[in-house]
Amino acid sequence: MALASYVLRNMGPVLPQAAVVLVCFGSGLALDHFEQLGPDIVVLTVVLGMSLGRTQRHRGIGPRLQTLATLPLISVACTEIGRLFVEHPNVADTLFTVGLTLSIWLRRFGPIGQRLGTLMALPFIALLVVPVPVLPTNITAGMPSEGRSMLWSAVAAVIAFGWVWLFQELGQRVGLIEAIPATAGTTGRTARAAPPRTSGARIQASTRMATQMGLSLGLAFLIGRWAYAPHWTWIVLTVFVVNSGNRGRGDVAYKCLQRVFGACVGTVVATVLAGTFAPRDAVAVAAILLVLVVGGWLRTISYAYWAGCVTSVLSLLQGYFGETHIGLLGERLEQILIGGVLAVAVSWFVLPVKSASVLRRRLADALFALGAFTEAFRATPRDPTQLRTRHAVFLGALEELENVAPTFYGLRRLSALPMVGMTQRGRRARERVETAVAAIEAVRACAPPLRALAGAEQADAGGEHLRTVKGHAAAVRGALRAPESALA
Template sequence: MKAARWVTQLDPGLRELRAMTVAMVAVLATYGSALLVEHAADLRVDVVIQAVVLAMTLARTLRGADYWNLALAFVVVPAVAAGTNELNSLFAGDHVTADVLFVAVVAASIAIRRFGARATKIGSLTVLPLVSILVLPGPSARSDDHSLWVALFALIACGWVTATLMIAGRLGFVERVRALPWRSDAPSAKSASRIPASTRMALQMSAALTAAFVIGRVFYAGHWTWVVLTAFIVCSGARGRGDVIHKGLLRALGAALGTVVATEIAGLMGRDDPMSIVIIFAVLALATWLRTRSYAYWAVCVTSVLSLLYGYYGETGTDLLRTRLIEILIGSALGITASWLILPVKTNQVLRRRVADALERLSQFLGPPDWFDAEELARRQARFDTSVGLVRQLAGPLEAQRALAMRLRGKARHADAIDAVRQCVRPVRVLVKCQEARPELRTDPELTQLRAQVSANVTALRRAIGRQPGPAYTPVETAVRSKAASSLVDIDAALGELAEVFVPVRETVPS
């Protein structure tokens, strides 16, 4: 009972546990299929490892995806995977050219985010095969097989991930795959800066990876990938200076702990011990489940997996452990330094933009002309949920900042904004269910008026966050008569909390 209570507290609704189950089914199916093909074609086991890594990362990247994104995966991932086969060969020969190409492709995959959500997804899919070659054990663990074989294994991973996501979605086990139009890009507020955030992040990643390649090649030629991989992870998806230092510290501490524990376990089991494979998959499942709870869990588990994998191939020992820890620290430092010194992006600025985007989606949800069209309302809810997910990505550093401020008796309100946006999710879903159950609500004049008032407050907050003049937020006053009306009041209460964070006190009081 205590264990069950702990699990439900850690993962309310068991949403992440269900997602982990689906991901591991795809991973294990990919592993089995890839192993059969590898034995039949007498290939190197490296391609199996790459297929498993691709399945693991794809299961997360495509979570909540629509049919267009699933189709993109089948096009982008095999094509890039085939290219990485050639790149992997260059790493052992003309490594300077390979290093430059690696940095250029990763930077380009980040820079194209400025063109919208579809371009962002293409960039995310592009980088997955590149990262997969960094986890292969040892500098000699490169694939000399034909690129078509590598593309085939990528297709196997895409196929199993897509199949499990679609089947689990239809069974109601996880979020169902949606059929959205191609142009479903999330709104983005225009930045006052002349340099887009995606360009800044691309430059930061380029600098961090370049420095990691140089240091790795010069000082740690046998295991240069550890520095590069750590620098990539710390800079990847950095959402401002606060986020990158938060992720960097968790990565360094978690990786150190995971490396020490896993290296000791690998040393006990020895080379080619099948039990290592069992433990690797178990730790992968744990990492997938706990990642959204804290990045520290992910860092511990993934680094443990890498250490166990290297141990399976016979690379163990105190000297190797010390080298690995040093390289992890160097990679983390490089990622943090690049993000802080090269065209830095403030986390609070990112929060303002993402909250404004979420409010725009909320305004579209509440606004005319088809608010009582069930299909359209469901699409608007899905888009709002997506924008809330982007806001929640900033929770880690801002919640840590709030906890530190509370200890020091200071003020740090930006984490409260994330809580307020989250509070809108449930009433939005209730409104969708009310519309489905009671079509007569479309003719209720009081509900229509209340919806218009809440929508006006959303617009007022969007203007305030963008520092534009306009009417102030005014709390709604109504006698709640229905569940739908109560949900609108709950949304307005959350808007009031956002006003306390982003709007000066004098502007929250109507004149």
């Protein structure tokens, strides 16, 4: 019974996403059929639908409208870079690297910069999985092919965003997606005045991560163009996937293992399967949809499953458009391995960001959100709207904390190995990791009592829940201050 409940709970959000992919695929095929735009328009629509489905969760009407106004412009710019990949590859490589580097550097400018940076990255992914030149060379309907492709790439972006918005709203209404206030997607440090940072002369994390991404992509393009032309895209795609969402060098190394392992397995399976389908076989479409549904569900267990499924989808997509040569399998695996090692090496040795520092910031944001919530709960008279808002801010901080938690759980499993834990240095490392995991679990344990307090209507209600939250918050503060802790 518990297993069935787990399956149903985690399958709910996957169904709207599967529907988005299906209708985006159909929309892209319709655009290709009526306007003869080529298969790249189908891939662009599908990739945007997949990516927007995850980045647009819990967005309010304002951020969604900003996305609607910005995404078509970014898609047009990426289409132009796609044309340059064919005509001026060196220029295109440079612009691609600069664009993704800029998308990370923009995070320093708060929520608007974060949203803009996320949107900038989405169309770039499509450029790496399109198996044909982005633009035709003929002139049609009195308009240059460049202008037509730019126009229809903007249309594809609007279509994908519209489907995502529609199915997410429907999913919330029927209960498949939990309805969380839009402010929950904003962390404590961006939703309101956060405690001041110690800036000094230190390089900000966004600058460090942007530098790492730029250097990794630049090296990936050099290696790919030199050693793997014309099938150079897999090494660049691997570097981007491993480095994206960088939350410290430990996070990059841990997720690299998951992503590379999953991508290798997914590539092997999909390349073999793609060879069994004829180009533009409708069965391949059903296989793509099934893989996405399964991958979205298994993502709750391990990111390795999601990496494998996404890589399988990309291979199946390329097979759908005719690139099914089994001889590419070894080359793809080699590029994935080299790209993973390259991304980890750069993140580890070039302006590294310590995972413990990232975790300390996430814990501080969660503590600040807890303090703001308890202050609103004790206020007289109590404002229910303010209480819900600050509860949503805590949920956002908790979501950010959950993003870095798998790294420390993985380190705990690693430190438990006999060959590591038996040494004196290994024992000290294990103690520090256990302290970090205990702090994460203390913040996580605050969620149920805070949910009860947010729904409490009487002024004297929730005393026991409030004491529970205070106890967990004290444990987190102790971990942050303990001299033997890596978080101190």
